[in-house]
Amino acid sequence: MPEIASTRELFLHELGDILYVERALADKTLPTLIGEVQDAEFKKGLEKHLEETRQHVKNVEQAFRSLDEKPKAEPCLGFEGLKKEHDKLMEETSASLVDLVDLGAAARTESYEIAAYEALRRMAKALGEDTAVELLDENLQQEKEALREVEKIATRVSNESAKELASA
Ligand SMILES: [Fe+2]
Numbered sequence: 001m002p003e004i005a006s007t008r009e010l011f012l013h014e015l016g017d018i019l020y021v022e023r024a025l026a027d028k029t030l031p032t033l034i035g036e037v038q039d040a041e042f043k044k045g046l047e048k049h050l051e052e053t054r055q056h057v058k059n060v061e062q063a064f065r066s067l068d069e070k071p072k073a074e075p076c077l078g079f080e081g082l083k084k085e086h087d088k089l090m091e092e093t094s095a096s097l098v099d100l101v102d103l104g105a106a107a108r109t110e111s112y113e114i115a116a117y118e119a120l121r122r123m124a125k126a127l128g129e130d131t132a133v134e135l136l137d138e139n140l141q142q143e144k145e146a147l148r149e150v151e152k153i154a155t156r157v158s159n160e161s162a163k164e165l166a167s168a
């Protein structure tokens with residue numbers, strides 16, 4: 001028998017997956033990025049999203065409890081892959097392009113989170129778990145806003161960086 005045999009079990013597994021991601025982002029990944037980037041607007045945006053991410057952890061834990069389950073994180077291979085890709089690219093890229101690498105990594109992470117929360121919200125809705133739907137939707141909307149911010153900054157930084165390299 002497969003371990004995951006119902007929508008509820010799949011939902012709980014994927015909720016554990018995003019809990020792992022949110023905890024990793026709050027504890028380590030976002031603080032590391034904040035220390036790494038140079039652009040002031042990007043740094044400020046990351047600091048704001050770190051605050052939001054701390055709340056995302058709490059919302060996901062609360063979603064578990066709303067189903068009478070204990071919060072349990074599941075190692076997320078997708079996120080680990082994104083992290084590895086970022087670390088490798090950092091090694092290969094000159095210091096002047098760090099912000100652009102990190103903007104790409106941030107956009108990929110937000111897109112991953114958005115897809116995860118959309119799937120979770122869909123399942124919670126189908127299961128009639130209204131409290132979980134609300135909690136997941138709060139996170140989803142903030143991820144969408146964070147992605148829009150990152151895209152806006154990435155456009156500016158890309159233009160500045162292309163101009164600088166052209167005149168170098
Ligand atoms: Fe998040």
Ligand SMILES: [Fe+2]
Nearest residue numbers: 110113143146
């Ligand atoms: Fe996020």
